[in-house]
Amino acid sequence: MKAQAIYNVPRSILGEGPVWDDRLNALYWVDIIGGKVHGLKDNRVDTVFQINDFVTCVALTSNPNYLLVTLKDRVVLVDVNARSIVKTLAKVDEPSTNRLNDCKVDAAGRLWFGSMDMNEREPSGSLYVLDPSGTVRKVLSGVTISNGIVWSLDNKFMYYIDSPTRKIMVFRFDLDKGELMNKAMDIDLSRHEGIPDGMTIDSEGYLWVAMYGGGRVLRIDPGKRVVIDEVDVPVSYTTSCTFGGGDGLMSLYITTARNYPREVEREGDDGKVFIANTEIRGYTANKYLVNL
Numbered sequence: 276m277k278a279q280a281i282y283n284v285p286r287s288i289l290g291e292g293p294v295w296d297d298r299l300n301a302l303y304w305v306d307i308i309g310g311k312v313h314g315l316k317d318n319r320v321d322t323v324f325q326i327n328d329f330v331t332c333v334a335l336t337s338n339p340n341y342l343l344v345t346l347k348d349r350v351v352l353v354d355v356n357a358r359s360i361v362k363t364l365a366k367v368d369e370p371s372t373n374r375l376n377d378c379k380v381d382a383a384g385r386l387w388f389g390s391m392d393m394n395e396r397e398p399s400g401s402l403y404v405l406d407p408s409g410t411v412r413k414v415l416s417g418v419t420i421s422n423g424i425v426w427s428l429d430n431k432f433m434y435y436i437d438s439p440t441r442k443i444m445v446f447r448f449d450l451d452k453g454e455l456m457n458k459a460m461d462i463d464l465s466r467h468e469g470i471p472d473g474m475t476i477d478s479e480g481y482l483w484v485a486m487y488g489g490g491r492v493l494r495i496d497p498g499k500r501v502v503i504d505e506v507d508v509p510v511s512y513t514t515s516c517t518f519g520g521g522d523g524l525m526s527l528y529i530t531t532a533r534n535y536p537r538e539v540e541r542e543g544d545d546g547k548v549f550i551a552n553t554e555i556r557g558y559t560a561n562k563y564l565v566n567l
């Protein structure tokens with residue numbers, strides 16, 4: 276399978292965190308370094324939020340006019356129409372050399388978000404959960420680059436990536452309590468090019484993992500721990516992916532980074548969002564529960 280660049284989207288420095296809003300038929304993603312949230316709807320691109328900070332992840336809420344956005348060290352609620360912050364929902368205490376990174380909402384409407392060492396060396400990062408009530412809990416520490424988060428279709432497992440380990444951790448998951456139980460196993464991806472970054476799941480329960488530096492997305496059977504398919508992307512820094520498309524979530528949208536971190540200026544499609552027609556249905560993104 277091959278992915279193609281969406282021609283009219285801007286090139287992000289570090290494009291990340293794609294999420295499809297099935298209520299609006301819109302795609303959102305962030306440019307972490309550029310400090311932006313972009314939206315794509317009816318072939319039109321719009322920068323729905325911009326700030327002089329890292330914009331590390333975007334998530335849907337129960338109200339389609341509001342998004343959750345994670346910055347360097349806080350989670351804010353953004354009014355999409357006003358393009359501004361309504362309030363800060365949480366702030367975490369992290370070393371100044373860290374920033375937040377990937378996030379995802381679980382089936383009970385909680386936001387899971389993690390942090391990373393910006394030098395990508397020290398295990399100084401953590402994984403947090405923000406409940407709809409506004410309480411934040413730290414659930415894991417000792418993480419170097421907190422990345423992809425997703426749950427099995429029955430919510431009995433949470434899949435989680437700390438990128439430098441080149442593994443997907445598989446935890447038993449308690450959805451009612453929002454807790455990780457014991458680690459069931461690891462899925463080792465060290466034989467594949469690149470390091471695992473963001474991921475999603477399809478309606479058949481298979482994982483789709485963007486390989487940063489590998490220019491591809493792997494489709495993985497988490498039970499058998501084998502790669503069963505892959506999407507070729509014509510640029511190296513594939514960062515994350517999500518299913519979307521008004522046709523019933525049958526397209527895989529893939530974010531990429533612009534030669535980052537090599538800082539080599541080159542004209543091309545790196546940094547754009549790519550699309551692959553998978554003919555496989557994805558799952559509908561969960562929404563963080565907000566009372567407005």
Ligand code: BGC
Nearest residue numbers: 307376420422438470472487
């Ligand atoms: C981070 C990048 C990092 C990459 C590879 C991304 O999620 O935002 O800073 O280089 O993962 O681990």
Ligand code: CA
Nearest residue numbers: 377422472473
């Ligand atoms: Ca990522």
